[in-house]
Amino acid sequence: MEYSLVCHSLYVVLLSPVKNKLLILCIMFLLWVYMLYCCVGYSSTMPSFMMDSDQGKDGGFVSENKDAPGKDLVSKLLLRPKSPPALDPDYNSPSVRTASRELLNNDLEAEKSDVWDEIGGERSSLEPCGLSSFSNGSESKKLPQAIIIGVKKGGTRALLEFLRVHPDIRAVGAEPHFFDRNYNNGLDWYRDLMPKTLEGQITMEKTPSYFVTREAPARIYAMSRDTKLIVVVRDPVTRAISDYTQTLSKKPDIPTFESLTFKNRSTGLIDTSWSAIQIGLYAKHLDSWLRFFPLGQMLFVSGERLIRDPAGEMARVQDFLGLKRIVTDKHFYFNHTKGFPCLKKAEGSSKPHCLGKTKGRTHPNINPDVVRRLRDFYRPFNMKFYQMTGQDFGWE
Ligand SMILES: Nc1ncnc2c1ncn2[C@@H]1O[C@H](COP(=O)(O)OS(=O)(=O)O)[C@@H](OP(=O)(O)O)[C@H]1O
Numbered sequence: 001m002e003y004s005l006v007c008h009s010l011y012v013v014l015l016s017p018v019k020n021k022l023l024i025l026c027i028m029f030l031l032w033v034y035m036l037y038c039c040v041g042y043s044s045t046m047p048s049f050m051m052d053s054d055q056g057k058d059g060g061f062v063s064e065n066k067d068a069p070g071k072d073l074v075s076k077l078l079l080r081p082k083s084p085p086a087l088d089p090d091y092n093s094p095s096v097r098t099a100s101r102e103l104l105n106n107d108l109e110a111e112k113s114d115v116w117d118e119i120g121g122e123r124s125s126l127e128p129c130g131l132s133s134f135s136n137g138s139e140s141k142k143l144p145q146a147i148i149i150g151v152k153k154g155g156t157r158a159l160l161e162f163l164r165v166h167p168d169i170r171a172v173g174a175e176p177h178f179f180d181r182n183y184n185n186g187l188d189w190y191r192d193l194m195p196k197t198l199e200g201q202i203t204m205e206k207t208p209s210y211f212v213t214r215e216a217p218a219r220i221y222a223m224s225r226d227t228k229l230i231v232v233v234r235d236p237v238t239r240a241i242s243d244y245t246q247t248l249s250k251k252p253d254i255p256t257f258e259s260l261t262f263k264n265r266s267t268g269l270i271d272t273s274w275s276a277i278q279i280g281l282y283a284k285h286l287d288s289w290l291r292f293f294p295l296g297q298m299l300f301v302s303g304e305r306l307i308r309d310p311a312g313e314m315a316r317v318q319d320f321l322g323l324k325r326i327v328t329d330k331h332f333y334f335n336h337t338k339g340f341p342c343l344k345k346a347e348g349s350s351k352p353h354c355l356g357k358t359k360g361r362t363h364p365n366i367n368p369d370v371v372r373r374l375r376d377f378y379r380p381f382n383m384k385f386y387q388m389t390g391q392d393f394g395w396e
Contacts, residue, residue, distance in 0.1 A: 030239075070266055138199060139198055140196055140197070141191050141192060141195070141196050142191065142194060143187065143191050143223060144194065144202075144203045144205050145202050146231060148207075149206075149220075149231055150211025151208055151212075151233055151234070152208040152279055153234065154231075154233055154301075155303035157339075157355055159313075160305060161347075162310060163204065163317065164315075165324050165345070167201075168324075169201065169202050170203055170204070171195070171205060175205070175207040176190060176205050177209065178207070179215070179219045180213040180245070199240065208232075227293075229289065230298075230299045230317065231299070234281065234302075235303075236374075236378045238396070239280055241257065242361070243276040245361050245363050247360065257370070258366070260276070270374070270377045277374075280378060280381075281378075281381050286389070301316070307340060311327070311332060331344055332344065335354050382395050
């Protein structure tokens with residue numbers, strides 16, 4: 001009885017055209033709500049890829065959902081770079097930024113924008129790319145076997161660009177700053193920045209601040225005691241002026257070179273706490289390196305000779321690295337507009353290539369008396385440096 005009643009009412013409902021339409025609308029609405037629910041629910045349960053402070057073994061990429069199916073492939077294809085290179089925390093701290101001396105000693109932003117100028121729009125290799133982690137046959141990423149560790153404004157970019165012409169050298173374009181600012185990211189992060197190399201090719205990088213970083217010798221030694229170290233040195237007085245010129249180009253309202261040089265102008269006391277002065281005390285910095293590395297594992301390149309005779313200096317560098325002398329005078333020409341030697345063909349290109357506009361800047365005129373006092377100040381340190389290296393760099 002009850003059953004026939006239900007059937008009857010269903011029959012009436014289904015037969016009525018208005019109610020029929022209403023029923024279809026209801027079903028469509030329910031279907032739409034169901035689909036919406038599914039979508040929201042699905043996305044919230046999808047593996048989400050997050051930045052993590054932990055150093056993952058997968059080259060600095062960490063997935064939140066570690067058990068996600070196909071994790072390895074997905075993580076390589078989809079993960080965002082784990083972390084951008086950490087800027088010096090001191091620089092980011094507003095309290096420290098108020099101190100003008102600190103500001104002058106921490107021109108990280110200036111360096112960063114220089115890197116882009118230098119590598120001429122090349123992808124900054126500071127952020128590892130997940131896709132690039134895939135190995136192609138016998139090519140793989142390796143930790144550097146040779147590093148240009150200094151000095152800032154010595155001519156380090158020119159040397160690296162010249163070396164990159166050699167088929168047995170592969171180098172990262174930007175400065176990784178691993179052994180000073182990014183050491184906590186771990187060696188896997190560092191390796192992942194490197195270009196892939198074939199067996200027999202040398203992986204290189206340059207970060208000029210390593211030479212004056214207290215912890216760098218021990219850290220590089222811990223990575224590999226066989227690492228070859230190259231230091232491009234330049235007359236510490238012109239180096240200091242070059243350093244000042246770079247800072248001035250970013251912050252035009254800084255004090256004069258003269259006022260920063262002296263602690264006390266009348267006594268002539270030099271302010272060695274200013275990094276532009278401090279970096280030029282080569283003998284002092286070299287001492288820390290010689291505690292870990294034998295002198296024979298270090299090569300000192302003359303920044304001046306690298307401009308005067310790039311092929312001659314390149315012959316020394318190639319010998320030191322155990323490479324065939326492939327980069328020779330045939331690779332260089334003197335560009336009169338630039339006022340510097342340039343490459344006839346840059347790496348991977350058939351066009352002539354000079355360094356960017358941040359290399360070879362015009363220096364401001366410095367009072368000759370200040371220059372003379374600085375020369376007097378550096379002389380004993382230079383003599384000591386010549387003695388330690390067994391090379392006379394000919395700085396006055
Ligand atoms: N071939 C060529 N072209 C242009 N510039 C050259 C070259 N060889 C050496 N130099 C000198 O390199 C100086 C910059 O040194 P770095 O590259 O070590 O600077 S940095 O520390 O990376 O900012 C740069 O210093 P400034 O002249 O003071 O700008 C140049 O003098």
